[in-house]
Each structure stands twice: as C-alpha cells, then as structure tokens.
Amino acid sequence: MSRYLRIGARFARNGLVRELSFRTNFVVTVLSEVMWLGMMLIFVEIIFANTKNVRGWDNHQYLFLLGTHFVISSIFETFFFGNLQRLSELIRTGGLDFVLLKPASPQFLLSFERVDYSSCANALLGVSLCVYAAQKLGVHIGALNVALFVLLVLSGVATLYALMFIFSTSSVWFIRQTSAAHFWFYLTSCAKYPAEIYQPLARGVLWFALTFVIPVLIVANLPANAMVRQGQFHPWLVGYALFAAAVLVILSSVIFRWALRWYRSASS
Template identity: 25%
Template sequence: MDYIRIWLACARYSVVRTMMFRFDFIMWALVEFFWMGVNLLLIQVVYDHTDSIAGWSKYQMLLLVGSSMLVQRFIMGFVWTNLFEMARNIRTGHFDFFLAQPGNPLIMVSTRKLDLDGLSNAVVATAVVIYAANRLGIDPSLLDLLAYAAMIFCGFLINYAILLITVSLTFWLGAAQGIEGSYFTLMEFSRLPRQAFKGAAGVLFVWILPAVVVSNVPASTLIHGFSLTNACWLLAVTVFWMSLALFVFNRGLRRYASASS
C-alpha cells in the first residue's frame, strides 16, 4: 500500500507538471499520433496490392499492429522516461538519491514519472484494436477479453524487462545511448506476423528474442479465441525475461560506484 500511495503521489505530480507545459504535451502527443498514423497508413498501402501476408488479412494485421502499439504506448507512458533517466543518473552518480530512499530502488526508479503524451495515445491504439475486431466480426467472450488484457500486461512486462536489461548495462559500460536504440529496433518486429518468420529468423525472433510473441499471442487470442498453449508460452517467456532483468539489475547494482565513492 505504501508503494501505491507513492506511485499515486508521483502520478499526481506528473499530471500537474504536464499541465504547466500544455503546449509541449500537445505537440509530443501529436508526434506520437503521427507516428502511429504512418504505421497504419503503411498497412493500407501494402494491402492495396495483396489480400494476405503470411495468412493474415488486412484487418487481422491491423489488430496485430494495434496490439503492438498498445504495449509500446504503455511502455512509453509508464516507464520509458524513468529508465532513460536511470542510465543518466548512473553515469552522473545521482542514482544515490534512489538508494537513499526507504524503498526498493528498482520500484522507486521505475515509477517516479508518467509520460502523459505517450500514455494518451494508448486510447488511440485501443480504438484501432476495437475497430479491427469490429471489421473482422469478432465477438469475444469475457474470458477472451480478460485473457487479452492479461497478455497485453505480459507484453508490457517483457518490454520492460528488455529495456531494464539494456539500461542496466550502464553499470558496466558507463553509457548506453546506442544500446538503448537497439530496444526500438528489436520491437519493430512485434508488428509482423509470427508466420512471416522462417528459418534462422524464426528461431531468433520467435523463440530466442521475444519481439514477436508480445503482440502475436494477444492478437491471436482475439482472432482465434483463448489458447492455453499460447497463454502458457507467453507466461513462461514473461517469467524468464523478468527474472533475467532482475538478475542483471541486481548484479549491476553491486558494481555501482556512488557519487561520494
């Protein structure tokens, strides 16, 4: 409950601060919206020349991309700014501030700020998913909707784990600007169907790296119904990557040299 109260206080501060700079908030929200619009327009252009890609129709692909966008908007809204600043604080020694607080340092550093312009477009991503599902004539059951929400949350945790591992490398390298960009490169593959990956690419992006599973499993749940096999697969991937992220972060924390050392 203490952590919830702290998070609510931080969220309140973020809202107040954002409203002090309304024009900046509107501009960045429009930038995010434009980026999403370009991705959706690309789908329209591609499907003007074909009816199916790897067995996925136009609106199935739209639902897949909407699911990917939903996960990424949650990442950008809840944790991206915090983890990006964590890398900078490690380099400058300001990470001492979080270690001195009476709480788990990872929780404190991950929940300090909300990025409202990124989070606001989660509404747009949700609208894309609803529109695509409606065009496909999908009438999901309550179980399907709950499973979809849980799988989107798993996708959020997987993305968070990958981002945390990437940023935690700063404990060893001293800087991670170029490595942070690799996260976005990897997540570009989340907007592609699993069936499109063959051979070595399928092994790498479907089974080794979780780029494809974070969006394909939730989208398939809405399109084809709940699958226990897919749910267990996604849960296992989530547990593995979160465990790995916590291990890397805690090992890095032992190497941290504070500003006073």
C-alpha cells in the first residue's frame, strides 16, 4: 500500500513539473473552461427565460446542478481523463507492453500516471457556482451536508472513472476506437441535466437504464439533490451511489484483466 502511495506521490510531482514548464497552457486552459461555463450559463439563462422550472428544478437549483457537474468533471479530468484517453492509444500501438512489464498493478499505473493540475482550478469555478446558487436558495451550508455532498461527489467521480475505464479497455476488441474524448463528451452531455427530464421518454426505460444500468444520471443529480432538493432525496440513495461506484470499479478491474487475454501487443 505504502508503495502505491509513493508511486502516486511521484506521479503527482511529475505532473506539477510538467505543469510548471507550460505555464501559459495553464492560464489558457482555465480561460477556456471559464468560457465554457459562461456559455453554459447563457444557455441556462435562455432556458429559464422561457420557463419557471424544468421538471421540478428551478433556476438556482439547476445552477447548483451545473456547478456540481462542473466540480465532478473537473476532478475527473484532473486525475483520469488524460490517462484513460491514453489507454486506448497504448492498446492500439502496443505501448501497453511497457506498463504490463512494470512490477505494479497495471490498472493503477494506467489510471494515475498523469495528473493534470490545470483542470483542478476549474473545480473552484464549480464550487463558486454551487455556493452562489446555495445562497440564493437560502440553503444552510453546514459540516454535515457538505460532508455528504463531498462523499457523493467522490462516488460520482469513481462511477465515471469506472465507466470510462471500461470504455477505454474495450479498445482491445474494437481497434482504433472512437476516442475516449468523444465518449466522455457524450457521457457528460447526458449527465449534466436533471434526471427527471428522461422519465417521460420511452415509458421511463431510458431513465431506468441511465440510473441503474449505466448510472450516469446519479453522478451529479444525487449530490445536488442532497444539498438543494432535500425533498427529493432519500438516505438509501447514498447507499445506492456507493454500491454502484464500488460494483463498477470492481467490474472495471475484472474486465481489464479479462481483456488483457485478447491484447495482441500489436506494434510496428
């Protein structure tokens, strides 16, 4: 265990060195995220200029959801996005050999090697949006509900991590895959909206599938509900979120080890 902590610390340090050697990149990345958030806020403004609530979410609750989504995706992008994007590429080019030869868990090495600090700053944007929305809603911010929020956010990150890891691993079967970046875009474009909007579609089948089979809808919705829509939140959902995250992470590891049997180490 302590060995993995040491490796993790080394990865974190390497990331910092890389970040400090491209300082303008840091500024531009933050700037681009501010822009993305700005555009999303305009979109939310346009929606709520035309309606008072979206399936039970009012303007500020929706903003809180958006902030939560921003926090979760920033944490994910800081630690995992670059790594998982690289995984498909390593499988395709045969570069995975070098990881498999190392005396440590390949899934650990593949998942944590690169830390992208510039995405980390965006989590602050998300937190600011959440605090702003919570204050507008008059929600009391205390130790207990913040702890619950953090727990659900982390389990959301773990859920997304496992889904993306499984997707990237499947490159073993579908060579030269649609990039992980696209899959990430589709996942988040689904997850950042209120779960309730999916309920009327296809008699709720879609909502069911996105909540219980590929549970992207619980990722940002649950922490937001726990904080600003307590009427819609039940304590057993915490259990479900943790259970789903744990099952998916274990599944990702099982699938990865199984997929390695098909890995052909193709390279030129």
